[in-house]
Amino acid sequence: MNLSSVRLLPLARLILGGAVAGHAYGAALTPGIYRIDAGSYVTAVQRAEAGTNKHIEERFEHAFPAAAGVTYAVVSREARYAEPERNRVLFLTVDGYKAERGERSCIAYAMPGWNDYSTTNPFCAGEEALSERTLACFVLRQPPRRRDLAGMHNPPERTPTQDDRVGCLLGVCDSAAYGKWIERVEVTYRTDRFTLEKVRPYQDILFLGSAVPMFASRERTNNRSELKAGTFLAVLDRQSEWFEVDYFEHGKARHGWIDRDDVDPVQWVAQRATTRDFRFRVGVVPGVSDTDEPQPVAIEVLSRHGGHRLQVLRDFQSDGGYVLREEAIEVVDANFDGHPDIAIHGMSGGAGPNSTTNVFLYDPARRQFGFSRELSELTQLWIDPKTRTVHSAQRGSCCSHYSEVYRYVRGKLTLVFSKDEYANGEWVSITTGRLRDGKMHYRETRRRSPGD
8 A cells, every 4th residue: 555645753753752652641552554564463363272172273364354455554543532542443445345244344443432333433342352552553353263173083092991991981081091082173363463654643533424525625626526425534633614634545545624514414503692793503413312312513603793604613522412402502701701601511421410511712812712621621510700700519429529619810710619528427527628828728527427
């Protein structure tokens, strides 16, 4: 595969710069293009144990059949929401390759925490399949194939004695006197090691569920080509309106841009909330199942008077079941700078009260909204405009509650008060913290639980 036209980042510089330092990313693979190691389909094998009275006849094959023509793999790495970082791995097959009949040979994997393949997001869980991962190397192991062969009988070494006959009647037959039956199993190992050849800052790997046009620049001009449904793309840059991508075809890497409105067709729902300058629409997609509520995936910022698009906000997480359709957007001055910001429900947290809110702060200099990670990661967010404070709370269990109060100090969100209450059935422990002279000072008190 000719990948020489791909613009590279020097691996040594990337490592020295800390981008792939082990303490920062652990076992996360470095994004880029990996090449198969010749001969590793034999040397990287984990052999099966033969066991008693069993003979294993070994065969060694590449992880993919020869018809797939796999020599390269593409790896992406992203950390948009939280640690650990997620890798996606795409194995580049020849055009038109189909998996063998009766077998699902995955060509794309995701890890960690991936729930496995679906027709709309066809990535298989990679935690077990992709092993021995380092910053610049991994091993792909497909499940070995096993086939029972005709057994064989080893002849006895001597004539059975009377004791041998008695023992055999009791179920203990001496192999020296009666011979031994050996099971034969053929095991075909399917393994390959891949090593980083070219560093390329891929942020994600996308699967196209439908045909999408690709453009030479961030303009919808006539200089376009069509990417068919079922294509995988490696994302170099994830912007609010465009993906910068590499697409692999006929042994070459092609570079281009695709409009995100083409990749994720959404239903736009007009919002009641407005500001003096803007109005909003929320883009939703259908839920995973027929009973799930539509899931918000985008916010469109429109001119209040002209109605034309000014900005699109994407790449936030939101539980559809908690979003009211035309009232999904809330306008609030979250950082008390006099400019209205916007918020939309985040994730439920799985424990009732531990939900989050996605907050987008308005930057008057740029006249755009930007995602606030520090506010959006706070649970049970509440903005109090009267006291100009930001409140957060969470519940660890029935007997564990925690709350915080923040203020903006010289433009920085600063913790000024916290309360941690824990009950063990007999005692209630309360730890309070207050900001004094630029530092948090904590005090713990205990009291008996009510009813004791």
